[in-house]
Amino acid sequence: MINIKRVSLLLYSIFLCELFFGQTVLLHESIRDYDFKMPKDGPNFRHFNHFYVGYAFFIPLQKENEIEIKAGTSAILSVGWRYKFKITNWLAIGAGINYTNEIYNIKQIETKAVPDTILHSKEKLRFNNFGPDAYIRFNFGKRGNIIGRFIDLGAYCNWPFSVEHMYEDNLDRNTSANRAGVERVILSKLNYIERFQYGFKARIGLNRFVLTGTYRLNELLTEDYKKEVGNYIFPQLALGIEIGLHK
Amino acid sequence: MVSISRFLILRFVAIVIGIFFGTGLFAQGRYWVYLADKEGVKFNPYQYFDKKAIERRIKNGISLFDTTDFPLRQDYVSNIEQITGSINCELRWFNALSITANKDQIDKIRQLQYVKEVSEIEPGQFVTTGIFDTILQTEDLDLLDKQITRLQGELFGQYSFTGSGIRIAVFDAGFPSVDTNPAFAHLQKNGRIIATWDFARKKPFVYAYNPHGTMVLSCITGIIKGKKIGLATDAEFLLARTEIERENYAEEEYWLEAVEWADKNGADIINSSLGYTHERYYTFEMDGHTSLVSKAANMAARKGILVINAMGNDGNRDWKIMATPADADSVLSVGAISPYTDFHANFSSFGPTANFKMKPNVVAFGQLIVASTDKLEKVKGTSFAAPLITGFAACAWQIMPYLTNMQLFENIQESGHLFPYYDYAHGFGVPQASFFINNGNVLKMESTFEFLHEKDSIFIKVDKKYIDKQFFQKSNYLYYHIENNKNYLDEYWLVDVFNEKAAAIALKDYPNGVVLQAHYKGFTNSYRIK
Numbered sequence: 001m002i003n004i005k006r007v008s009l010l011l012y013s014i015f016l017c018e019l020f021f022g023q024t025v026l027l028h029e030s031i032r033d034y035d036f037k038m039p040k041d042g043p044n045f046r047h048f049n050h051f052y053v054g055y056a057f058f059i060p061l062q063k064e065n066e067i068e069i070k071a072g073t074s075a076i077l078s079v080g081w082r083y084k085f086k087i088t089n090w091l092a093i094g095a096g097i098n099y100t101n102e103i104y105n106i107k108q109i110e111t112k113a114v115p116d117t118i119l120h121s122k123e124k125l126r127f128n129n130f131g132p133d134a135y136i137r138f139n140f141g142k143r144g145n146i147i148g149r150f151i152d153l154g155a156y157c158n159w160p161f162s163v164e165h166m167y168e169d170n171l172d173r174n175t176s177a178n179r180a181g182v183e184r185v186i187l188s189k190l191n192y193i194e195r196f197q198y199g200f201k202a203r204i205g206l207n208r209f210v211l212t213g214t215y216r217l218n219e220l221l222t223e224d225y226k227k228e229v230g231n232y233i234f235p236q237l238a239l240g241i242e243i244g245l246h247k
Numbered sequence: 248m249v250s251i252s253r254f255l256i257l258r259f260v261a262i263v264i265g266i267f268f269g270t271g272l273f274a275q276g277r278y279w280v281y282l283a284d285k286e287g288v289k290f291n292p293y294q295y296f297d298k299k300a301i302e303r304r305i306k307n308g309i310s311l312f313d314t315t316d317f318p319l320r321q322d323y324v325s326n327i328e329q330i331t332g333s334i335n336c337e338l339r340w341f342n343a344l345s346i347t348a349n350k351d352q353i354d355k356i357r358q359l360q361y362v363k364e365v366s367e368i369e370p371g372q373f374v375t376t377g378i379f380d381t382i383l384q385t386e387d388l389d390l391l392d393k394q395i396t397r398l399q400g401e402l403f404g405q406y407s408f409t410g411s412g413i414r415i416a417v418f419d420a421g422f423p424s425v426d427t428n429p430a431f432a433h434l435q436k437n438g439r440i441i442a443t444w445d446f447a448r449k450k451p452f453v454y455a456y457n458p459h460g461t462m463v464l465s466c467i468t469g470i471i472k473g474k475k476i477g478l479a480t481d482a483e484f485l486l487a488r489t490e491i492e493r494e495n496y497a498e499e500e501y502w503l504e505a506v507e508w509a510d511k512n513g514a515d516i517i518n519s520s521l522g523y524t525h526e527r528y529y530t531f532e533m534d535g536h537t538s539l540v541s542k543a544a545n546m547a548a549r550k551g552i553l554v555i556n557a558m559g560n561d562g563n564r565d566w567k568i569m570a571t572p573a574d575a576d577s578v579l580s581v582g583a584i585s586p587y588t589d590f591h592a593n594f595s596s597f598g599p600t601a602n603f604k605m606k607p608n609v610v611a612f613g614q615l616i617v618a619s620t621d622k623l624e625k626v627k628g629t630s631f632a633a634p635l636i637t638g639f640a641a642c643a644w645q646i647m648p649y650l651t652n653m654q655l656f657e658n659i660q661e662s663g664h665l666f667p668y669y670d671y672a673h674g675f676g677v678p679q680a681s682f683f684i685n686n687g688n689v690l691k692m693e694s695t696f697e698f699l700h701e702k703d704s705i706f707i708k709v710d711k712k713y714i715d716k717q718f719f720q721k722s723n724y725l726y727y728h729i730e731n732n733k734n735y736l737d738e739y740w741l742v743d744v745f746n747e748k749a750a751a752i753a754l755k756d757y758p759n760g761v762v763l764q765a766h767y768k769g770f771t772n773s774y775r776i777k
Contacts, residue, residue, distance in 0.1 A: 023725070023742035023749050027591055027672060030738045034568075036531045036601040141367065144525045247565070 042145040043207075043246060046086045054078040056212055056240025058104065067114050067232050070105040076214075076238050077101045084137065092137040092150075100158065102127040104234055114221065114232045115192065120167040121182075125234075127193075127220075131158035133201055147244070152203040156214070163193045192225035194218060199236070208244035213237070277335065277500075279539075280356060281343045281364040282323050290317045299414055299513025307551035307651045315340045315546070316510075323361050330355050336446075336504045340546050341539075345500045387625050391474055391616040393586055394635060398611065399680035400478045403642040406684060410468070410479025410641030412648070414441065416509035417634075418502060418519040419463050420490035421456025423620050428461065430469040430618035433480060439468075442512050445488040446501035453488045458620045459630065460488070463520060465618035466634035467641075476618055478638035485512050490521070499523075502540055506547050515644065515652075517544075517552055518637040520630035522559045522570025530566065533574040534601040541575035548577030553644075553652040555637045557629035558582040558607045559596035567597055569607070574600045579640070579656050581633040582606075582674060583613020589722065590741055591672040595629050598671035603735035607674040608656075609663050611635040636678065643683045658687065668766035670728050670739040692769040696725070696749070705774060707750040707765050714744060725749050727765035729757060737761070752776075 042048065058074040060066055080098025087093065104125045106112065112119065135154025139147075165187040173181045199216035216236045219226070226232065292301060292311040304311055319337050324344060328334050330352050335345035348356065357365050395401060403409070425431050425440075434440050443453045453460075468484070469476030487508060489501040502521055509517055523538060535541050544554045556578045559570035573580040573596075583595035592613040598606030611632040616623055636659070643662075644655055660666065662682030663675030682689060695713045699706040707727060714723050727750055728739035737757075742750060744767070752763055757776055764773040 023744050023746070025740060025742050026588075026724070027741040028738070029597065029671065031599065031603075031671070031736055032738070034530075036533075038529065038531060144528050146525060 039145055043147040044086070044143060044145045047084070048086070048147075048246075049081065049083040050244050050246035051079070051081050052210075052242050052244045054080075054210075054212055054240055054242035056214065056238040058235040059237045059239055060235050061237055063233065065231050065233055067104070067234050068107040068109060068112070069235055070107055073103070073105040074235070075103055076240065078242070082244075090139045092139065093135070094137060094152075095132060095134040097130070097132050100127070100129045100131075102129065113229045115165055115190075116229075121170045123167040124165075126164045126166060127160045128162040129158035129160045129197065131156060131197075133157070135201065135203075147205065147207050147246075150203075150205050152201070152205070154201045154203075156199060156201050158197040159195070160193060160197065162188065163190050164188050165190055192222050194220055194222055203242065205242075205244075208246060210242040210244065212240050212242050276349075276353075276367055277345060277347050278353060278356075279341075279343050279364075279366050280327060280346055280362055281341065281366075282319060283361045283363045285314055285317045285320060285342060288317045288320055292316070296511055297513035299515070300510060301513075303513065303515060303551045306649075309549075309551055313550075315342075319344060320361075323359075326359065327356055327362075336500055338503050339507055340543065341503070387616055387623075390586055390612075390614075390625070391476065391623075394612045394615040395475055395478065397586070397589075397677055398478070398635065398639050400475065400639065400642075402680040402684050403478055403639075404475065406646075408642040408645050408683075410482030410638065411645055412483075413479065413515050413641040413644050414483040414485065414513050415467060415479065415516045415518060415637060415641060416485040416487060416505070416512070416514035417460065417464055417467065417637075418487045418489040418505050418509075418517065418521065419457075419460030421458065421488055422453045422460040422464060422486050423455050423458050425461055425464060425486070426454045428618060428620070430465050430471045430476065433470055434468065434484065437481075439482065440484050440486060443486040443488075444505075444508060446504050446508075447488060447491045453486050456488065456491070459490075459520070460486070462617040462619055462624070462626060463518065463630060463634045466615065466631050467518060467638040469618045471618060471623060476616065477634060479641035482638075482641045485509055485514055489519075499540060503543050506543050510547060510550055510552060514552055516637055516640055517547060517554045518634050519554070519572075520557045520628075520633060522557065522573060524559065524561060524566050524570045528571065530568055531601045533568055533571055535571075535574040535576050535604065538571040538574075541572040541578070544572040544575045545577045548575075548652060551652050553579060553640060553655055555579045555581060555633050555640065557633040558598075560594045560628050560630075562591070562595045562597055563593045569596045569598060569600070573606060574604075576604060577653065577656070579609065579636065579659065580607045580674075581629060581636045582610040582672065583627075583629045583632040584610045584673065584677065586612045586614055590724065592627070594627065595632075595672070598674075599735060603733070605669055605671065605674065605735075607671075608660055609636060609674045609676065609678050611639075611677060639678055639680070642680070643678075646683045647686075658683070661687070664769075665726060665766050665771070668726055668728075668764055668771040670726060670741075671736060672739070672741075673726070694772070695767045695770040696765060696772070698763070698765075698772070698774040699748075703754050705752045705754065705763060705776065706748050707763075707767075708747050709744050709749045709767060711747055713768050714747070723768075725765060725767045727763065730762040730764060732758070732760045 056076045078098050078100040080096050082096035084092050084094040106123045108119045133154055133156035135152040138151045140149045167185055169183045171181055171183055197216055198218055202213045204211045219233045316339055331346045331348045337344045356362055443451050445453050465476045467477040468479050470480055487505040489505045547554050556573045558573050558580050561567055572578055583592040584590055585592040595613055600606055613629055613632045614627040615631055617626050659678050660675045662678040664679055665676030669675050696707055696709045699708050723744040725742050725744045729737045731737045759777055761776050762773050
């Protein structure tokens with residue numbers, strides 16, 4: 001009942017307002033608000049910056065000493081900010097910073113040696129990295145105020161501020177100590193991981209849609225550790241996609 | 248493991264190569280080569296043109312020996328072909344040819360004495376329609392009637408004006424099922440499809456690919472179970488496939504080629520839903536003179552063809568204004584209104600052009616019923632408003648065959664339900680068949696409102712007897728605008744009126760000399776602010 005009263009009151013108020021003002025504006029356009037001048041900013045201007053997200057998969061290159069990983073689940077999630085400085089219509093340079101979450105899902109096979117030779121149900125190394133990159137961009141064709149087609153070639157450096165070694169074992173449930181059935185262990189502050197990563201980056205894009213490739217040049221394991229376990233390297237190539245968060 | 252990773256790498260490399268070479272980034276690019284002259288070229292208009300094209304030229308007082316119609320010098324063409332290996336197309340009107348070439352080849356071509364200019368062909372984008380996947384409901388049958396009656400199209404029908412003798416070229420992305428669809432049975436039966444050409448595949452077969460063209464054609468000429476979808480049911484047609492998906496380099500070339508083809512084959516009207524916007528241009532370039540397609544559309548108009556183009560569907564996006572070539576002076580640009588509110592449909596692009604010329608010229612329903620490949624569908628987009636006007640124009644031209652294309656253009660504007668009022672959302676409004684049936688005579692409406700100057704304001708006072716008081720069925724639409732001293736609009740409004748004092752303009756906001764013009768229920772009046 002109260003609701004009906006309220007609705008009636010609202011309708012009556014609208015009716016009175018309409019009577020008072022004499023009109024309901026259905027459309028109003030002011031041409032003075034239209035801007036037919038060269039825009040002052042945007043993707044095809046001297047200074048442009050934007051955020052992006054990306055996802056890439058590690059691609060094993062079948063090198064002899066390459067650590068075998070599970071393809072498809074070994075990947076990099078990245079979130080970053082990028083700045084572009086346009087020099088000519090076809091050339092630009094830029095830099096950015098990004099956070100990356102790298103996961104190496106290590107295959108549990110007899111020859112496994114890194115981080116150790118123990119076999120588990122699942123085993124991963126997870127890197128949380130932060131670092132800058134720089135690039136040179138080649139653009140193609142006349143375009144409006146859009147990024148258009150481009151190729152970026154650049155380099156990056158990452159600081160792995162947190163690295164975790166995670167593994168999981170299935171236990172014998174029939175023993176009283178192992179009722180839970182699964183044991184998960186996370187080890188951090190690993191002393192066998194290099195303090196920095198660096199490598200090349202390449203991107204091919206059309207506006208906000210980008211194919212990415214990164215190739216890490218250095219090895220992730222410290223020299224001391226390699227002397228112990230052997231000269232193993234993690235996969236260096238990752239291919240993926242990136243979405244620019246801009247118009 | 249080995250096979251998976253190799254597969255992934257190969258896949259990625261294939262994609263990269265596809266993007267690079269498929270779009271010609273590193274390998275070859277597409278270019279326009281403009282030639283310097285047509286000296287010594289022979290041209291026989293009676294061999295080249297269709298009979299109707301010659302008739303149109305004579306009617307419009309256009310020379311049959313206009314050099315823009317002459318072919319290109321074949322010695323120039325074959326020299327260039329020797330360098331590149333092939334030619335994509337030739338454009339007589341622009342004395343130009345399209346080629347695919349690498350940098351070395353282009354450098355050689357630039358050095359040729361008879362080459363005036365070389366410019367890269369840029370990719371672009373076409374106007375698309377909105378979502379259109381609705382099954383036809385009973386209420387949509389009313390819409391099918393309304394899309395005709397809103398233009399007073401039933402009057403054309405009563406007097407048997409059906410676009411007979413008018414030849415219409417339709418440029419679109421494909422016409423699947425037009426050869427078998429019952430909505431076009433009358434075209435097939437009476438041999439009304441005069442010529443077809445697929446400019447992408449260089450073949451006459453166009454009855455496949457994207458169904459957009461089928462839907463557009465139905466808005467011009469379709470009949471289903473005796474009900475008209477479009478008005479020009481007896482017109483003749485030239486069907487050109489000029490748009491393809493995933494090949495945005497070539498489409499502009501196809502469109503330009505198709506204009507010449509339509510001219511050669513005697514087209515009276517061209518209907519196109521082409522439109523380039525932010526992918527290639529800035530808004531300040533929408534001035535009717537910058538893009539090649541707008542130049543071509545204007546040239547087609549100079550040759551006596553009425554070019555009708557959709558405004559575009561960017562009204563509720565950042566771009567907001569029309570897509571080129573709808574910006575061209577001589578193109579009849581068509582915007583959309585909603586059949587449910589009878590005013591501007593929010594997706595329909597606004598005018599004016601970047602140099603403040605009025606666009607759109609007229610409007611029609613932008614949400615309507617069309618014949619698709621195998622069923623009737625409700626669709627929306629200015630792509631479908633434009634062909635409704637094309638059908639209307641064909642009937643109007645049948646009534647007044649003595650009009651030139653630009654006279655017809657002006658008459659269609661004058662037949663708009665708002666004329667002489669206009670704004671940049673509705674143009675002159677929805678064309679009305681009664682204007683042509685009555686030979687251009689319009690009933691003079693009695694005054695429905697007056698201007699009142701009180702203190703610091705001008706009021707628009709509506710006559711009480713013209714205010715419909717039915718609360719939920721009101722359509723007391725008052726249109727008014729302010730035209731500045733440079734003869735374009737500063738502001739415009741559409742309001743629904745409840746009270747006699749329907750609108751007020753504060754004088755302090757405007758300089759002397761601006762004109763307040765208003766339109767209410769068929770009556771238009773102006774007031775110069777002093």
